[in-house]
Amino acid sequence: MAWQFSSERPIYVQVSDQIVSNILTGVYKKGEKLPSVREFASLAAVNPNTVQRALSELESVGLIETQRNTGKFVTQQGEAIEMAREKRGEVLASEFLKSMAALGYSPEQTISLLQRAQIREVKSDECNA
Amino acid sequence: MSATLECRDLKKSYGPNMALSGLNIELPAGKIIGLLGPNGSGKTTLIKLACGLLTPTEGEIKVCGQQPGTESKALVSYLPERTYLPQWMTVTDCMDYFQDFYPDFDYQRAVSMLESLHVPAKARMKTLSKGTKEKVQLVLVMSRRAKLYLLDEPIGGVDPAARDYILNTIISNYCEDSTILISTHLIADIEKVLDEFIFIQNGQIVSYASTDALREDKGKSVDEYFREVFRC
Numbered sequence: 227m228a229w230q231f232s233s234e235r236p237i238y239v240q241v242s243d244q245i246v247s248n249i250l251t252g253v254y255k256k257g258e259k260l261p262s263v264r265e266f267a268s269l270a271a272v273n274p275n276t277v278q279r280a281l282s283e284l285e286s287v288g289l290i291e292t293q294r295n296t297g298k299f300v301t302q303q304g305e306a307i308e309m310a311r312e313k314r315g316e317v318l319a320s321e322f323l324k325s326m327a328a329l330g331y332s333p334e335q336t337i338s339l340l341q342r343a344q345i346r347e348v349k350s351d352e353c354n355a
Numbered sequence: 356m357s358a359t360l361e362c363r364d365l366k367k368s369y370g371p372n373m374a375l376s377g378l379n380i381e382l383p384a385g386k387i388i389g390l391l392g393p394n395g396s397g398k399t400t401l402i403k404l405a406c407g408l409l410t411p412t413e414g415e416i417k418v419c420g421q422q423p424g425t426e427s428k429a430l431v432s433y434l435p436e437r438t439y440l441p442q443w444m445t446v447t448d449c450m451d452y453f454q455d456f457y458p459d460f461d462y463q464r465a466v467s468m469l470e471s472l473h474v475p476a477k478a479r480m481k482t483l484s485k486g487t488k489e490k491v492q493l494v495l496v497m498s499r500r501a502k503l504y505l506l507d508e509p510i511g512g513v514d515p516a517a518r519d520y521i522l523n524t525i526i527s528n529y530c531e532d533s534t535i536l537i538s539t540h541l542i543a544d545i546e547k548v549l550d551e552f553i554f555i556q557n558g559q560i561v562s563y564a565s566t567d568a569l570r571e572d573k574g575k576s577v578d579e580y581f582r583e584v585f586r587c
Contacts, residue, residue: 237547275550
């Protein structure tokens with residue numbers, strides 16, 4: 227299945243976001259070799275030049291590293307990955323708050339909703355266990 | 356290095372009708388470029404001029420620095436909008452035909468692509484459906500190692516699954532020093548593989564830009580932008 231892209235953001239940004247997600251969720255592990263540019267292009271069904279650009283962005287923030295003649299790897303540096311995780315978390319949280327605000331929820335109401343949802347989660351986990 | 360395709364004040368008229376009216380463009384190597392425009396905007400005329408099937412009324416067109424002719428034809432792989440392969444030939448005959456004609460034809464590649472698309476090699480062209488004929492032609496054209504690929508409506512008649520495979524074939528096979536020019540109306544399907552796009556209308560370039568730059572500047576996809584620019 228090819229990756230899905232929205233129309234308002236540059237594709238290279240969306241490709242690099244997807245790769246970051248894959249690193250954060252452990253699809254590509256710390257220090258692991260990444261697919262080649264061609265393989266990524268085929269996986270995402272996008273232009274290889276777009277993949278190249280996405281990878282250079284990730285390289286410039288230190289999430290991936292090029293090893294000569296062998297290809298690109300996820301960084302060994304835990305801090306770079308943690309920074310990316312924090313950034314992603316912040317973005318998701320503020321997006322969530324914005325969409326809740328659009329529905330008419332105050333930040334406090336949103337937080338209490340989250341707490342209730344969390345209690346339900348724990349309960350359903352216990353039932354399943 | 357010279358541009359893969361270069362047009363200088365290019366004009367083409369069919370009797371009183373101006374198909375191209377002073378078109379200027381330079382296409383670099385290593386890009387996949389969409390040639391997009393409403394019906395009758397001059398897309399096919401431009402492609403035919405680049406393959407040497409038509410001669411310019413005025414102005415100049417050059418492929419890798421050469422005027423279209425015998426030598427440039429060896430560098431250009433052209434997919435016309437209609438089928439031209441003889442109906443009595445089998446798919447294998449067509450491959451042999453291409454093998455004879457073009458030194459840069461990669462026979463094995465054509466065989467494996469046709470297999471992936473489940474095209475029967477022994478079938479005669481006249482027995483194949485419209486979409487399957489298109490697949491055969493596209494496979495033949497993409498199996499060459501050309502400098503410039505000119506694809507005139509390559510995916511119009513094929514089903515969405517085959518469309519994905521064909522786009523994948525295009526991105527995984529094109530080499531970094533060749534250019535692919537694709538004319539199509541199915542913009543949403545192909546825009547994620549495009550580096551750049553050209554909008555053409557009334558025989559002139561309306562816009563020529565990078566697809567990601569468009570998204571950055573306007574926050575729009577090429578498809579949305581097309582509908583805005585060419586609103587009827």
